[in-house]
Amino acid sequence: MSENQEHPVDTSGSTRREFMRHAVLAGSVATVAAAGPWVRAEAASPNETIRVGQIGCGGRSGAHMSSYKWLAEDQKMNVKITAVCDTYKPRAERAAKKYGAEKVYMDHKELLADPNVDVVSIATPDHHHGYQALDAILAGKDVYCEKPLTHWRQYELTRELCRTAMASNQVMQVGCQAMSDSAYHQMAKMVRDGMVGQPIHGETGYFRVGDWGEVGMPIDDPKAQPGADLNWEGFLGDAPRRPFDASRMFRWRMYEDYSGGPVTDLFPHPLTPLMYILNLGMPSKAVALGGKYRYNEREVPDTFNLLLEFPEKVCIAVLGTQGNNDQGVQGRGAGGRVPIVRGWEGSLTIVGEEIVFKPAEGNTRKEKDEQRFKIEQPEDTRLFFKNFIDCCIKRDKNTLSGPELALKVQTALHMAAYSQREEKTVRYDAVMEKIIV
Ligand SMILES: NC(=O)c1ccc[n+]([C@@H]2O[C@H](COP(=O)([O-])OP(=O)(O)OC[C@H]3O[C@@H](n4cnc5c(N)ncnc54)[C@H](O)[C@@H]3O)[C@@H](O)[C@H]2O)c1
Structure with a gap:
């Protein structure tokens, strides 16, 4: 490509193909969005328990799950973590034990199919946020999704996710607790x-x-290998295929494929x-x-x-x-x-x-x-989570940090x-x- 040739990004490369493949797997964004299968549109009764599925059980998930625990125990809100998911099972099992979740998954789509999950809380590496949030909205779940909304190379996914979230009845909060x-x-x-x-x-x-x-992220087990407890393909998602590398998996913020x-x-x-x-x-x-x-x-x-x-x-x-x-x-x-x-x-x-x-x-x-x-x-991070759960109960889409604002911010960051x-x-x-x- 010459110096001066202008090109819109993300419409023809592998990212686009990966996105479309994913969209098809998810049931085709356009078709499903047009049909509007928004499952949980009605206001939940204040007595009805909001059942949370945590996706990603590493460092940041502690703030998510301890906030839900605080809402339940201190604020007497009907919130409960019912399921957790991580491609590295020891972390998911640890979280389930600590926060009393009944189900442990290694694939977010299995968690989304769980009828005992109303709301998902996403704290995975950046390159998974957009796909997992989109899948969740299409499955009729409300979404708390960590920043950044998407990975830097996924502009088209950013647009699709925000547009779908705005057109849906689902509540969405992006993790900018400021x-x-x-x-x-x-x-x-x-x-x-x-x-x-x-x-x-x-x-x-x-x-x-x-x-x-980045370099300082903890490597739980330097000898870890892909297998029943470690889903390397699940970690890679739409990122380039590479042989397993514990540093890439545990210290993913160092690498531009994921951060x-x-x-x-x-x-x-x-x-x-x-x-x-x-x-x-x-x-x-x-x-x-x-x-x-x-x-x-x-x-x-x-x-x-x-x-x-x-x-x-x-x-x-x-x-x-x-x-x-x-x-x-x-x-x-x-x-x-x-x-x-x-x-x-x-x-x-x-x-x-x-x-x-x-x-x-x-x-x-x-x-x-x-x-x-x-x-x-x-x-106050906990009040930020309270705002999200309050909005889920009231079916109020105006969270403090919703998809409309996130689309503008994330577009600026892609640029x-x-x-x-x-x-x-x-x-x-x-x-x-x-x-x-
Ligand atoms: N809002 C904030 O202040 C704040 C602070 C820290 C981190 N974050 C964000 O939270 C996210 C997670 O960061 P972290 O520090 O917790 O990282 P982390 O590596 O400690 O945790 C991520 C977890 O996700 C798991 N995972 C990877 N791929 C997965 C998949 N496909 N499905 C399910 N689980 C998967 C990993 O095994 C890991 O346990 C990042 O995107 C980061 O930007 C936000």
Whole structure:
């Protein structure tokens, strides 16, 4: 392909073929979506137990399952983990024992066929999220799905999943727990009410030190081999076929077949609230720079810096490195740099437990002074899960972090990943609904 040749991604390569194969296996997305087999549409009675199936029982699943346990035991909600699934059986069995699940599966489709599962909670490696969430929605289950919504090379799947979720009666929450922080909802209202005037700029990021999320992931058993307790094909999913490798399976974040590095692993956290505050649509352009600046053992970058431009004439910068954890301004949440929103009339940011408004030079507003507003409810992961289960009970699709917002955020992240890899400005064609590299 020549330097200047533009090509929409993901429509003809193996990813597309793999996606279509999967869609056919799932019963054909288009056909099933048109028929609308949404099984659990009616509001559950408050006394009816919400039965959760956990898919993926590694590190992050602990936050999922302990939150459901807290909802049941502390909040007296009718929630119960009835089934667990992992392609590595010892982890699934450990989780079943700890959280009292009756059924252990090694294939998510078997869990989805279990009539004692109403809701699935997905905490598998990135390249499985989209397929498993889509299968779950088509099976009539509500879905909590970890970020990133999909792997960096699965743009078409992102679109299909979000469109299907939006058209369905199923409830979906994407695992950006920062959206439980009232600061972002307060700031979004302030922007909507015109406090900063015409928005023009947003800034956020994610900084930390260490390879602990990649090279440091635990290898439970260095001698593990595929067999009855380890489904290597199940782990690979749509990723390229490779011989079994314990490092790839247990430390999958190091490898670009299964992970994208900071752009998809970390940036959903700061970018989701910032795009929400600014009420933005799809980005029009993305430019990203980065690479392996400090840690060489991994394939994915450790440093990533991204600029996004939106048709609303707003630019966003998302900055980050894993080589230094200085946030520049006071951090908020794990590694998160606080967002700054700039408009023609002033800026909004967060200092400590307060939202701070600063008027811009020459602003035309009556309030010329800095103003501070108390944050009503800081981020709380358990309340984020409560929001999801509440929505499942009420059949309310407006979760704090739903598929509509996730589609916009994940599209921006796909564009960024392609930009950094291809060293190009990447565009989004809103008419064709395609990413142009
Ligand atoms: N929201 C957050 O703050 C947050 C924090 C950490 C991780 N995460 C996300 O959670 C996801 C899981 O991360 P982790 O650190 O728990 O990884 P992990 O490797 O510890 O856990 C993933 C588990 O999924 C299993 N698995 C792999 N393929 C599977 C399949 N096809 N079906 C069922 N199980 C399968 C693995 O055997 C493993 O036990 C990642 O996508 C990550 O981005 C989110």
